[in-house]
Amino acid sequence: MNDMRLIQRTVDMHETKIRASGVDVFYGDNHAIKDVSVYIEDKTVTAFIGPSGCGKSTFLRCLNRMNDTIPICRVTGKITLDDEDIYDPKVDPVQLRAKVGMVFQKPNPFPKSIYDNVAYGPRIHGLAGDKSELDEIVEKSLRRAALWGEVKDRLAEPGTGLSGGQQQRLCIARAVATAPEVLLMDEPCSALDPIATAQVEELIDELKQNYSVVIVTHSMQQAARVSQKTAFFHLGNLVEYGETGKIFTNPEDSRTESYITGRIG
Amino acid sequence: MTLTWLVLAVLALAAVGYVMGRSRAMASAGGEIRALHSLPRYYGWNVALTVLTPAFGLMALWLLIQPVFIDARISSQLPDAAVSETTTRSLVMSDVRRVAEGLGQIGASKPESDPDEEYLSDLKSRLGGAGVALASDIDPAVYLAAERYRAGTAIGASLMWVAVLAVAVGGFAVSYLLTNKDFRARNTVERGILLVLIAAASIAILTTLGIILSMLFETRHFFADHPWQDFFLGTVWSPDFRGDSQLAILPLLWGTLYISLIALLVAVPIGLFAAIYLSEYATPRVRALAKPAIEVLAGIPTIVYGLFALITIGPMLRDYFAQPLGLGDSSSSVMTAGLVMGIMLIPFVSSLSDDIINAVPQSLRDGSYGLGATQSETIRQVIIPAALPGIVGAILLAASRAIGETMIVVLGAGAAAAQFDRGIGELVNPFEAMTTVTVKIVSQLTGDTDFASPETLVAFALGLTLFVITLGLNVLALWIVRRYREQYE
Amino acid sequence: MTDMTAGASAAPKSSLLAQDERTRRRNAAEARFKLYGVIAITLAIVALLFLMVSIMKNGSGAFFQTFVTLEVELLEDKLDKNGNRDPAEMAKVTTFGYSPLIKDAMAKVVADNGIEIDGLKKPEDLISKEAAAQMRNFVLAHPEMVGETRPFEFVASGRIDGYYKGRVTMESAARDSNISPEQLQLADALKAAGALETRFNWSFITWPDASENRPEVSGLxxxxxxxxxxxxxxxxxxxxxxxxxxxxxxxxxxxxxxxxxxxxxxxxxxxxxxxxxxxxxxxxxxxxxxxxxxxxxxxxxxxxxxxxxxxxxxxxxxxxxxxxxxxxxxxxxxxxxxxxxxxxxxxxxxxxxxxxxxxxxxxxxxxxxxxxxxxxxxxxxxxxxxxxxxxxxxxxxxxxxxxxxxxxxxxxxxxxxxxxxxxxxxxxxxxxxxxxxxxxxxxxxx
Missing domain, CATH: 1.10.3720.10 (MetI-like)
Known part of the structure; x- marks a missing residue:
C-alpha cells in the first residue's frame, strides 16, 4: 500500500482518502443531507461551497463524526476512510477524530497557555514519549501553522490573549499537532480580517502537501484560490463536484452557475 | 389602640382629600376632563399622598425617638441611690419600664400622697396578677420614675396626635389649594411613587446597617467588660454565669471550620460530579428526573436535616463506626453534623456548578472533541479548567453556608467546645462532639438572658465575627463568579 | 517546510476498526469517570430517600393515638357539692377532684371485664394525666351532665401509646418507673375487650403543646x-x-x-x-x-x-x-x-x-x-x-x-x-x- 502511494504521488494522481456514498443526515425530522456521494482525495484541498443552510457544514461534521455529539442527529449511508467504514460500530470516534482533525469557524483556543493548547492533542493521544519530544511536536506544529515566530517567546501565555488571526492559526497548529491524515476546516476564515485570512489561506496551501484538507467556505474567491476540487451543495443535495477550475469556469448544472454568478446565495 | 385611631384618622383625611382634590380639579376645568393636565384621579391621589406621607413619616420617626428620649430623661433623673450595687442603671430602667407598662395595664391611678410601703407591696401583687412579675419589691424611687415615665409617655402620645394631625391637615391644605386644571398632578404623584420605590429599595441598605450597627453596639459593650485579646487569642471557652468566664472564640472557630470542612468534603465531590453528569452525560430523561430530585434536597428546611442528624445519622455513626473503632460514644459529633450538612450542600454545589459548566461555550467542547479527546478528557482538561473560577466561587459560597449553618450543628454537633489543652488527638477526632460559633450564639441568647453580662453579650461578638467571615467569603465568591461570567459573555 | 514531517506520520498506520491499547485505556477511564457521576447522583438520591424514609418512619406514629374509653360516673358530691350547677362554683374543683373518678372508672372496667393480673398496680396510669383536665372542661361546659354516667374517650398515656407503636416493650417497661409490664398486660386485655384502640387522629395538628411528661397530648x-x-x-x-x-x-x-x-x-x-x-x-x-x-x-x-x-x-x-x-x-x-x-x-x-x-x-x-x-x-x-x-x-x-x-x-x-x-x-x-x-x-x- 505504502509503495503504491509513493508511486501515485509522483505522478500527481491522488488516492481517494474518504469516500461517502448515499449519505443522508436527519436533525430530528429535518432531512438535512440528501443522498450525497462524494470522494475526497489525499493531499488535495477540497472545498465545499453553497448558500447558507445548504448542509455543507453538516456534511463536513459527518466526516469525523462530530455529529455524534448532537443527540437528535442521525446519519445513514456509508462513509469510509482508507476503505474502513467510519460508522462501523467497532470504530471509536475518538480514534477517528485523531486521524480526521477539525478547525472550527470561530477560533476556539482553550483557556490554557499557547504551549498547552498545542500539546493537548499529543498528550491525550500519547504521541510524545517525553518532554523533549513534546517540545519538538509543539514547535513543529506552530511552525507549520506559521505562528512560531510570533509566539516562540511567549509559549506560557494564555492562547486566548492572541489576536483573532493568531488564535485561528493556533487552532490549526493544535489540529496539526495530533498528526491527522485529514484536516476538516469549517469556514476557518469567516471570523478573520483580510490579512489574517490571507495568512491562513497560504497555510492551507502548504498543508495540502501532507494532508487531505476539506474546507467549507462561503467565499467563492477563497474556494477558487485554495482548492483543487470543489463540491457545490444546495438544499442538502450535492449538485456538482469536480475540478475547481471546471466548476468555476464551466459548471454543468444551472444551479451551480446561478450561485457562482451570484443569482442565488 | 390610640395609635390605631390616629392611623385611621389620617387615612380618613386622605380619603376625603382624594375625593375633594378630584372634584376641585374637575371644577377648575369646568367638568371638561380634556382641559385637565392629568386624569382626575391623579389630582385626588396627589392630595391623598400629601396627607399620608409626611404624617406617617412623622409618626414613625416619633415612635422611634420618643422612647429613647423619655428613657434618657428618666434615667438621668433616677437617683444614684436607686441603683444598688448588684444591678446596673439599665436593669433598673427596664424595671421602670415594666412597672410603667403594668400600671397602664391595671389602670392604677396616681395616689394622692407619696406611696408608702403598703401601697407598693399591694401594687406588686396587683401587677403580678396582670402578668407583670417583678423579682423584688418596688423601690419608691423606681415607682416614682415609673409614674414619670407613664406621664411622659402619655404627654408624648398626645403631642404626637397633635403634631401628626397638624402635618396631615397642613399637607391637605397645601395640596388642595395647589389643585387646579394646569397643575401637573400626574408628574407629582409619579415622583411621589418613585420616592416610595427608592425607599423600598433602600431597605436592603438599612438592613445591612441595622445588622452591623446593632452587633457593633453590643459588641462594644462586650469588649468594655471583657478584654478583646482574650476573645480573639484565648484558647478556652468556658462561660460561667457567676462571672470569671473565659470566652475565647478559637475553640468555637475550630469546631465550625472542622465541621464545614467535612461538609465540603462530602458536598463538593458529590455535587460536582452530579453537576458534571447531569450537564454532560445525562439523557434528557435522566436529567428531567434527577435534577428536580436533587433540588428537593435544597428545599428541605435545615431543621429537618438537624432532626435527621439527631435521630438517625448520629446514632448510626456511633453504633457502627465510633464505638467499634473506639473513637468515642457520643452520637452528636463533628462527623454527624458534617455529613448531614454535606448532604444539605450537595444541591447548592451542584446547581451552581451546573450553571457554571453550562456557561462554558460549546465551541471549546467541539474543539476538544475535534482533536479526538474523549468526553471525560474534555471535561477534566478543558471544561473544568475553564470553569474553575466559577466552581471555586460556588465552593466559597457553600463554605459560607456551612459556616453560618445553625440548626444542623445545634442538633448534631454537640455543646462542648473544643479543648486545646487535651491534645491534638481529641481535636481532630471526627467522632468527638464539638460545638460551633452558631451553636453558642443560640445557647447564649436563648433562655434567661441578662443583657449586661459578658456571657450574653459575647453572642453579639460571635455574631459579628460570623457576619464578617461569611460576608468576606460571599463578597469574594460573588466577585469571582461575576468576573467568570463576564469572561464568557 | 517540506523537510519536516509531522510527529506521527512516521508511526505505523493503524486501522480504525481495531482499538489500540491506549484507546482501550482511555475508554476505560471514560467509563470510570462516567461511573463517578452515576455514583454521585445515586448517593444524592439515596441520601434524599433515606432522609425521607427516616422521617416518615419516625413521624407517622404522631398521627395515630391510643385511646381508652371508660364509663365515668360524674359524681355530684365530688364535682358540684352545692348541687346548683353553677359553672363558676364548679370551677373551684380542680383537676385533682376529677382524678379519683377516673381511677374508679378504671377499676370498674377492670372488674367488669374480669381482668386479673398479678401484681397490677395503679391501672389508672394507663390514662394520660391530661384526662382529668379533659373531663373538667367537659363538665364545666355541660354542667347539666353532673350525676350521670357517660362514656369518655381518654388519651392513653405516652408509654401505653408507645407500646402499640413499638417504642415500649415488656423488657423496657420492667426497667421503667413510669410503666410496668403488668400495666402493659392490662392494656392488651383492655384492647381485647374493645376498651382500648389505636387509631388515626387529627388532634396532633390542633392541640397545643403539652408539658414535658405528657407527650401524648402535645400538638401543633x-x-x-x-x-x-x-x-x-x-x-x-x-x-x-x-x-x-x-x-x-x-x-x-x-x-x-x-x-x-x-x-x-x-x-x-x-x-x-x-x-x-x-x-x-x-x-x-x-x-x-x-x-x-x-x-x-x-x-x-x-x-x-x-x-x-x-x-x-x-x-x-x-x-x-x-x-x-x-x-x-x-x-x-x-x-x-x-x-x-x-x-x-x-x-x-x-x-x-x-x-x-x-x-x-x-x-x-x-x-x-x-x-x-x-x-x-x-x-x-x-x-x-x-x-x-x-x-x-x-x-x-x-x-x-x-x-x-x-x-x-x-x-x-x-x-x-x-x-x-x-x-x-x-x-x-x-x-x-x-x-x-x-x-x-x-x-x-x-
Whole structure:
C-alpha cells in the first residue's frame, strides 16, 4: 500500500482518502443531507461551497463524526476512510477524530497557555514519549501553522490573549499537532480580517502537501484560490463536484452557475 | 389602640382629600376632563399622598425617638441611690419600664400622697396578677420614675396626635389649594411613587446597617467588660454565669471550620460530579428526573436535616463506626453534623456548578472533541479548567453556608467546645462532639438572658465575627463568579 | 517546510476498526469517570430517600393515638357539692377532684371485664394525666351532665401509646418507673375487650403543646397558628416592598454608586447566615423597639427582612424578562414611564414574581435559627388571639416546635418532632407545587 502511494504521488494522481456514498443526515425530522456521494482525495484541498443552510457544514461534521455529539442527529449511508467504514460500530470516534482533525469557524483556543493548547492533542493521544519530544511536536506544529515566530517567546501565555488571526492559526497548529491524515476546516476564515485570512489561506496551501484538507467556505474567491476540487451543495443535495477550475469556469448544472454568478446565495 | 385611631384618622383625611382634590380639579376645568393636565384621579391621589406621607413619616420617626428620649430623661433623673450595687442603671430602667407598662395595664391611678410601703407591696401583687412579675419589691424611687415615665409617655402620645394631625391637615391644605386644571398632578404623584420605590429599595441598605450597627453596639459593650485579646487569642471557652468566664472564640472557630470542612468534603465531590453528569452525560430523561430530585434536597428546611442528624445519622455513626473503632460514644459529633450538612450542600454545589459548566461555550467542547479527546478528557482538561473560577466561587459560597449553618450543628454537633489543652488527638477526632460559633450564639441568647453580662453579650461578638467571615467569603465568591461570567459573555 | 514531517506520520498506520491499547485505556477511564457521576447522583438520591424514609418512619406514629374509653360516673358530691350547677362554683374543683373518678372508672372496667393480673398496680396510669383536665372542661361546659354516667374517650398515656407503636416493650417497661409490664398486660386485655384502640387522629395538628411528661397530648395547634401569622406578616411586608424595590432597580435606577450599593447589599443579604437576622431582630425589634418576645409580629418582621432579597432576585428576573418592545409600545402611545410599568410590565411579570414569592415564603416557613433568638422557643399553651392583636401574643412556629421537642427527654417527643416535620414538609410541598404550577401555567417565553 505504502509503495503504491509513493508511486501515485509522483505522478500527481491522488488516492481517494474518504469516500461517502448515499449519505443522508436527519436533525430530528429535518432531512438535512440528501443522498450525497462524494470522494475526497489525499493531499488535495477540497472545498465545499453553497448558500447558507445548504448542509455543507453538516456534511463536513459527518466526516469525523462530530455529529455524534448532537443527540437528535442521525446519519445513514456509508462513509469510509482508507476503505474502513467510519460508522462501523467497532470504530471509536475518538480514534477517528485523531486521524480526521477539525478547525472550527470561530477560533476556539482553550483557556490554557499557547504551549498547552498545542500539546493537548499529543498528550491525550500519547504521541510524545517525553518532554523533549513534546517540545519538538509543539514547535513543529506552530511552525507549520506559521505562528512560531510570533509566539516562540511567549509559549506560557494564555492562547486566548492572541489576536483573532493568531488564535485561528493556533487552532490549526493544535489540529496539526495530533498528526491527522485529514484536516476538516469549517469556514476557518469567516471570523478573520483580510490579512489574517490571507495568512491562513497560504497555510492551507502548504498543508495540502501532507494532508487531505476539506474546507467549507462561503467565499467563492477563497474556494477558487485554495482548492483543487470543489463540491457545490444546495438544499442538502450535492449538485456538482469536480475540478475547481471546471466548476468555476464551466459548471454543468444551472444551479451551480446561478450561485457562482451570484443569482442565488 | 390610640395609635390605631390616629392611623385611621389620617387615612380618613386622605380619603376625603382624594375625593375633594378630584372634584376641585374637575371644577377648575369646568367638568371638561380634556382641559385637565392629568386624569382626575391623579389630582385626588396627589392630595391623598400629601396627607399620608409626611404624617406617617412623622409618626414613625416619633415612635422611634420618643422612647429613647423619655428613657434618657428618666434615667438621668433616677437617683444614684436607686441603683444598688448588684444591678446596673439599665436593669433598673427596664424595671421602670415594666412597672410603667403594668400600671397602664391595671389602670392604677396616681395616689394622692407619696406611696408608702403598703401601697407598693399591694401594687406588686396587683401587677403580678396582670402578668407583670417583678423579682423584688418596688423601690419608691423606681415607682416614682415609673409614674414619670407613664406621664411622659402619655404627654408624648398626645403631642404626637397633635403634631401628626397638624402635618396631615397642613399637607391637605397645601395640596388642595395647589389643585387646579394646569397643575401637573400626574408628574407629582409619579415622583411621589418613585420616592416610595427608592425607599423600598433602600431597605436592603438599612438592613445591612441595622445588622452591623446593632452587633457593633453590643459588641462594644462586650469588649468594655471583657478584654478583646482574650476573645480573639484565648484558647478556652468556658462561660460561667457567676462571672470569671473565659470566652475565647478559637475553640468555637475550630469546631465550625472542622465541621464545614467535612461538609465540603462530602458536598463538593458529590455535587460536582452530579453537576458534571447531569450537564454532560445525562439523557434528557435522566436529567428531567434527577435534577428536580436533587433540588428537593435544597428545599428541605435545615431543621429537618438537624432532626435527621439527631435521630438517625448520629446514632448510626456511633453504633457502627465510633464505638467499634473506639473513637468515642457520643452520637452528636463533628462527623454527624458534617455529613448531614454535606448532604444539605450537595444541591447548592451542584446547581451552581451546573450553571457554571453550562456557561462554558460549546465551541471549546467541539474543539476538544475535534482533536479526538474523549468526553471525560474534555471535561477534566478543558471544561473544568475553564470553569474553575466559577466552581471555586460556588465552593466559597457553600463554605459560607456551612459556616453560618445553625440548626444542623445545634442538633448534631454537640455543646462542648473544643479543648486545646487535651491534645491534638481529641481535636481532630471526627467522632468527638464539638460545638460551633452558631451553636453558642443560640445557647447564649436563648433562655434567661441578662443583657449586661459578658456571657450574653459575647453572642453579639460571635455574631459579628460570623457576619464578617461569611460576608468576606460571599463578597469574594460573588466577585469571582461575576468576573467568570463576564469572561464568557 | 517540506523537510519536516509531522510527529506521527512516521508511526505505523493503524486501522480504525481495531482499538489500540491506549484507546482501550482511555475508554476505560471514560467509563470510570462516567461511573463517578452515576455514583454521585445515586448517593444524592439515596441520601434524599433515606432522609425521607427516616422521617416518615419516625413521624407517622404522631398521627395515630391510643385511646381508652371508660364509663365515668360524674359524681355530684365530688364535682358540684352545692348541687346548683353553677359553672363558676364548679370551677373551684380542680383537676385533682376529677382524678379519683377516673381511677374508679378504671377499676370498674377492670372488674367488669374480669381482668386479673398479678401484681397490677395503679391501672389508672394507663390514662394520660391530661384526662382529668379533659373531663373538667367537659363538665364545666355541660354542667347539666353532673350525676350521670357517660362514656369518655381518654388519651392513653405516652408509654401505653408507645407500646402499640413499638417504642415500649415488656423488657423496657420492667426497667421503667413510669410503666410496668403488668400495666402493659392490662392494656392488651383492655384492647381485647374493645376498651382500648389505636387509631388515626387529627388532634396532633390542633392541640397545643403539652408539658414535658405528657407527650401524648402535645400538638401543633399553636405552632401552626404562629407560623401562619408570621407568613401573613411576611406576605404583607415582603411582597410590596420586594416588588417596589425590584421595579425601582430594574426600571428606574440610574447607574450610579447608590444603585450599586443596593445591588451589592441585596446579593450579600441573600447569603448572610439566617442566625444573624435573629441577632438583628433581638437587638432592634425586641431590645430597642420594645416589641414583645415570642410574638409572631417580631418573627414575621425578621423573616421579612430575611426573605426580602430572596423575593427581589426572582422578581427582578421576571421584570427583566418582559421584552423591551412592550415598554416601547406603551411609551410610544404616550404613557408615562410609571404607567408603562404599572399597566404593562408588572402584570406580565406577575407570574414570575408570584413564583419567587411562594418559594421565598416556603423558605421562610422552614426557617428556625433566627426564631430561636427572638424567644419563639417558649412553652406556649395558649392559642394566640385572632389578628391583628394575636400578632403580639406569644406563639411558637412549626420548625421551632420541632426543635423544642428534640430538647425533651421523653422518647415519645422524637415521634412528635418527626410528625411535626411531616406536617411542615406537607406545607412546603403544597407551596412548591403551587409555584411549579404557576410557573408552568403562566410562564411566557418571549
Amino acid at each position: 395547634g399553636v405552632a401552626i397558628i404562629g407560623s401562619l401569622y408570621m407568613m401573613l406578616v411576611v406576605l404583607a411586608l415582603a411582597l410590596p416592598i420586594g416588588v417596589a424595590a425590584s421595579i425601582y432597580l430594574e426600571e428606574f435606577a440610574p447607574k450610579n454608586r447608590f444603585t450599586d450599593l443596593i445591588e451589592v447589599n441585596i446579593s450579600n443579604l441573600a447569603a448572610v447566615p439566617s442566625i444573624v437576622f435573629g441577632i438583628l431582630g433581638l437587638a432592634i425589634f425586641i431590645n430597642f423597639a420594645g416589641l414583645p418576645q415570642s410574638a409572631p409580629i417580631v418573627g414575621g418582621l425578621v423573616l421579612s427582612l430575611m426573605t426580602l432579597p430572596r423575593i427581589i432576585i426572582p422578581a427582578r428576573a421576571a421584570i427583566q424578562a418582559v421584552p423591551p418592545s412592550i415598554r416601547e409600545a406603551a411609551l410610544g402611545v404616550g404613557a408615562s414611564k410609571m404607567q408603562t410599568v404599572f399597566h404593562h410590565v408588572l402584570p406580565l411579570a406577575a407570574p414570575g414574581i408570584l413564583t419567587g414569592l411562594i418559594i421565598g415564603l416556603a423558605q421562610a416557613l422552614g426557617e428556625t435559627a433566627p426564631l430561636l433568638l427572638i424567644g419563639m422557643v417558649a412553652f406556649v399553651r395558649e392559642y394566640p388571639a385572632g389578628p391583628p392583636e394575636g400578632l403580639f401574643d406569644p406563639a411558637t412556629a412549626l420548625p421551632v416546635q420541632v426543635y423544642n421537642w428534640t430538647q425533651r427527654a421523653d422518647p415519645a417527643f422524637v415521634e412528635r418532632a418527626s410528625g411535626a416535620i411531616i406536617v411542615l414538609l406537607v406545607f412546603l410541598m403544597v407551596m412548591n407545587t403551587l409555584a411549579i404550577i404557576l410557573r408552568s401555567r403562566f410562564e411566557r417565553r418571549w
